[in-house]
Amino acid sequence: NHDFNNWVRWVSFQLKCRQIFGNSYLPDFGYGRGGRGWRDLWQDLLSIFLVDPESARQEIINNFGGIRVDGSNATIIGTRPGEFIADRNNVPRTWCDHAAWPVFVLNFYIQQSGDYEILFKELPYWKDQFSHRCKKIDKNWSEKYGFQQKTESGEVYPGSIFEHVLLQQLAAFFHVGEHNNLLLEGADWNDTLDMARERGESVCFYNFYGANLNILADLLEHLRETGLTQISLLTEVAMLLDTPGNQHNIDYGSPREKQAVLQKYFDSVSHSVSGGKTDIPLDELIDDLRMKADHILNHIRDNEWISTKEGYSFFNGHYDNDARRVHGDHELGVRMDLTSQVMPVMFDVATDEQIGEIVRSAKQYLKDHDRPGLRLCTDFRELKLNLGRITGFVYGYKEHGSKWMQQNVMLMYGLYKRGFVREGYEIFRDVFQLCIDSATAKIFPGIPSYLEPGDRGAYAYLTGSSTWLILALTTQMFGVRGEKGNLCLEPKLMAEQFSENGETEIQCAFRNIGLRIHFIKRNKMDWPDYLISGITVNGRQAQFDKSQNLNKAVIDFNILEELCTEPINHIEVVLSG
Template identity: 45%
Template sequence: MTWHFVDTNGTFRLENADQTSYLYFPLVNEAGMMSAITPTLHGDSKIDQHHFLTLPVSVEDLHNTRSPRDVWFFVEGHGPWSVAGNSARQIADRWTAHADRVTVEAGLLWHKVVRESGRLPLRAEILNFVPAGDDRVELMRVSLTNSGETPMRLTPTGAVPIFGRSADNLRDHRHVTALLHRVVCDRYGVVVRPTMSFDERGHTPNTTTYAVLGVDENGAPPQGFFPRLSDFIGEGGTLDWPQAVVQNLPPTHTVGDTDEGNEAIGALRFAPVVLAPGETRTWVFILAVWDDETTTPQALIERFGRPQLVAECLERTRAYWSARVDALRLHTPEERFNLWVRWVAVQPTLRRLFGNSFLPYHDYGRGGRGWRDLWQDVLTLLLLEGEEVADDLLAHFAGVRLDGSNATIIGHRPGEFKADRNNIPRVWMDHGAWPLLTVRLYIDQSGDLDFLLREQVYFKDAFTHRARRLDETWQPEQGTLQRDAAGNVVRGSVLEHLLVQHLTAWHHVGEHGMILLEGADWNDGLDMARERGESVAFSAMYAWNLRQLAELVDALAARGHTHFDLLEELLPLLQPLDDESPAAKRARLTAYFDRVSRTVSGRKIAVAAEDLAARLRAMSAALAERIRTQEWIADGDGWFNGYYDDHGRRVEGRWPDHVRMTLTGQVFTLMGGVADEAQVDGALASADRYLWDEAVGGYRLNTNFHEVKLDLGRAFGFAFGHKENGAMFSHMAVMFANALYRRRRAAAAWRVLERLYRHAQAFPVSRMYPGIPEYVDPRGRGMYPWLTGSASWYVMTLIQWAYGVRGVWGDLLFDPQLLPEQFDEQGNAEIETRFSQWRLRVRYHNPQRLPPERYRVQSVMLNGKPLSHEQGRISRAILHMLPTEQVHLFDVVLEDVGNTAKMTS
């Protein structure tokens, strides 16, 4: 049993889909409608944490609850049949000869279930999608076919329970909040508008309306309604055997009737139909949420209330989502991989729309995206959508505090930030490192070095000294903008913001000279070493970033920017230290924190570009050398220690009965050039020995420490092999592949990407739809699908490092590291992608199918004409002569380096 692609757009089909637990599919649009749906039509629909149309569900609820989207048919001579398979009789028939047959077919981004009854000649086709556009609706089209030889008389009843309030109320005043419901039976369905939003900290009037509407294929409305859940299921009844359907009771309400103070359900009774042999009838349902006065049930029916209107809307939605990923097309010998990558490419957009919440596994947080997610999700948008992201990137820098920390929750509007998560102020030590990675990618793609000179404000709230102290003078009414002593808003260049993040980090070190772990780093599970914990792993990333900052300063200087105006308070952090001990660094940093904790002078001092670049390089080199020498564990092939715990002890190494090693400790030391060549090979060999596990799809995040390390983090309380404790965690695994490509270990890098694909697409083991999971559990199941930062890194690594299509200061570079097996029999490999505003089709020609260490770019043809290049690098000036509305074909011939060497000698 597995899914199969059925077209060239990534549409897939899975038979017997109801026989796999935990499967769900996302449906979403830019307007904020978010849904999840399963093969049995479970899941939920909502617009945010406080506005759930249907019952909020976590992953275990998918098989524990009885409240799916449903349409019931009372069949004369038989009784109830549910298109969701939700009747008690159908549930009892599972794993018997009478079980329904269920097939899921899904595409970008729509979901269809085909259910064939095991007892009756009935076939239902249920299509669900959230239309692209401005409407917060989920559309559901139900078609029923009589596949028998005799007519069948049926009575249809749509049934979608309406929760109509905050997810908080699932366990907080659930009954009391139902008392707020005001229900109206509209001509087309059940409409619920609670009187208020219940919050004991301060109740507010409610302005949101929830509705379940429906029509038959001719546009006829329901004949009546059961708006009260208790009436629909009956006294002593349940949603899997509702009395109103089982006994085919007449509706309790008609058009214009009202109800209040009860749990609601959009139960819509339609006129009975006689279904002739071979005949199909269709009904359309609209699940809607709105908070404006112009949206009405009638208006929604006029837009969506016909099967043809649904079909037209579906085509627009398909086109919208296809356009999000069409910029990337692979042409490898394996078509399954080519199409699987389309699903990986859509995942960053799903993350942008869902955040890290609102899907059944992601039952934490309250919506919105975290700081780290924001910067990484832009990676794929830059590569695939060619969007003008500079303004958005600039807006994001408004979240940086002058102490180098940042607001941790991003609001809905660009530049809108909130101070903490779940009212818990927390600082992640790696947050300052990610913006530079994205900015460097943007500059390499666009050539827009002047972006570094654009100005932005700083974030200010009560938290100072990296959330260790409070500014008692700050009040919320003062707003969240940093001001100077005169009350003026402080602004600084993007370069200055990046310097604030990195200079503070370089000084914020523990007793071993590594940057303090604080609340955690990328690994949220390392959250119990706030005093003495240190992250060697991300110290390596900061060391790399400091070197990149120096390169950026040099590039600006080459364009005539010889001096940069920086905040007066920041300058001491650029001065060399006579005493470079950790204590001296922290003392200087504390003095800086004190100076910027409330207001600043507002004065700027000009710093010479040459001096700035030199100091940044020196800081980078000092930190990198310390890591390279101090943190290398010379055991066997060797590897880098990644952390110190809250007792100041080295975390990794050889214990009497086991080895402790993390993948994270190797990734950034390799990626950032901290590790020397021998250390790269040693760390890779150790990772292969201690972390690689074919059964879970690749490299584990860590070995089994055999200890609940309360002095490092909650991760070690998890069962080994789950989440941050030793799972194959896709994000770090893919970043390791990226690091290996950067260090020219192409075979090892491709092994990571290829094994992750092999595992994820092997449905009998992974039990997931196409795409990348957050991690793989010990049994091989793909966990937390759809929303993972690994998708952005997978796409970026594939395009820029495997296929080698990337930017360098705005120029286009071809630098492939494709293995012989990635070329077809003729020695060709092809990718369609986007570079800045240009769409490219790149064909590599490697007729001898040489390995990457044996070839280099010999010649480049552009649209059939020879093109000048410098070691595969194409000047942006040439690109500017190309129209942007067409796809440009680059034929790149790879030559044998050995033959070239013989010819030149």
């Protein structure tokens, strides 16, 4: 498809524009003052690994320096390496989702590169006057102290990158509200849920943290296979570990007990840290992380899956500042949030049966039946000052029910990941149709942040949509991605995506090796009926591991590197019955 090929090139260009210029370099009014925010930066790195891997590694390391020892972080990245700002508007606050993104990005980088050593690289923590997740002021801090966390003896304390991300996930696990979900704080990914800072909760992003705890456990299990038996962590971290042999067990079902543990930790690191290290057995740490992850995922499955009177089911995503559930049946109409379905789909909280129900409910409540694309939410039909400014926008604009492209694409990604390929492809076709219709969208080639009523595109380059689209197309649809540093090929391509000759291809980089991967299907079979039957690299047969999945092949990187002798190396993948 000539239009598709050209369009994807423009989307790839968006990634570099975002990396270089930041958020607001085009004359779109109404959003911020430029610069790069914490969440934007981490998401953009995902696809920069795919299109320009050399520029991304050092940037990911630099950015970990913006994490505070209480698990919060700077919200703005400065123009120089190691420069961080609490908030561009001098309104310090904590977005509850911020700590979720670095783990996802770090794991993606490790799977792409095989660079597990990055976990042990030591960096200082960021330090300013704010403590307790910006709820308190450290009156003993001044600029003379500096912007790096120090020990009681006045030395800068360095912690491993693994310790940085572990602290962020543990803090989020314990930082819960009355319904035992993640406290919403300043907002989550949806910045307009910004008026429920005391009692609001984000079920939506508690999904993400549950998955991250499992990701960290997976990384540790790999390290254990290499012979590692223990890991050295800041002594105070042991307060947040609960398996026998570390600390006393607590009732995870009690928000009060969880908060008490966290506040004790916050108090211990509010100004300085001990600087001491404790060796934690890997077996115990893995068990602790698995136990916490299982608690989050089971809690959400058991308590936040809701059904409407009309017979549709989906996940509740939030609680307002009166601790009342936001989504589901309401006297003003059913309320449903797209992001709150994306997260449980992507992160294995939703069962296969629930995914089918989510897709059905999204089509009922979030889709215009005569136009493509899903809306970000249903119409609130009231001004809810106990939830956020989202309810003050006219419905169909911005976060209040526009067709927000990032969440459409992330749902596509999650559906492909979970094996719901036809459903994911349907969303992709909708996104492509909306973006390529320039007469209606009135935008340059690419993918906008969202589409307003009438399907007019808005904020052409202020968007994480380009990141997630390239990620979804490359790693899920074409199935080209890393797995422990080796090349994984797992195509999930529909029959109509092949030419009349049964061929299609993608060009990308993997570990700084240029690849053009050509898929050949000589029959009319559709996904999932075809299997990988053979692979050549530059005309030479390549050995690959199929394991138990006959539609997935993994080529050892050492084999790949030996066969790849050209600037752009041709990989041919034969698909058959």
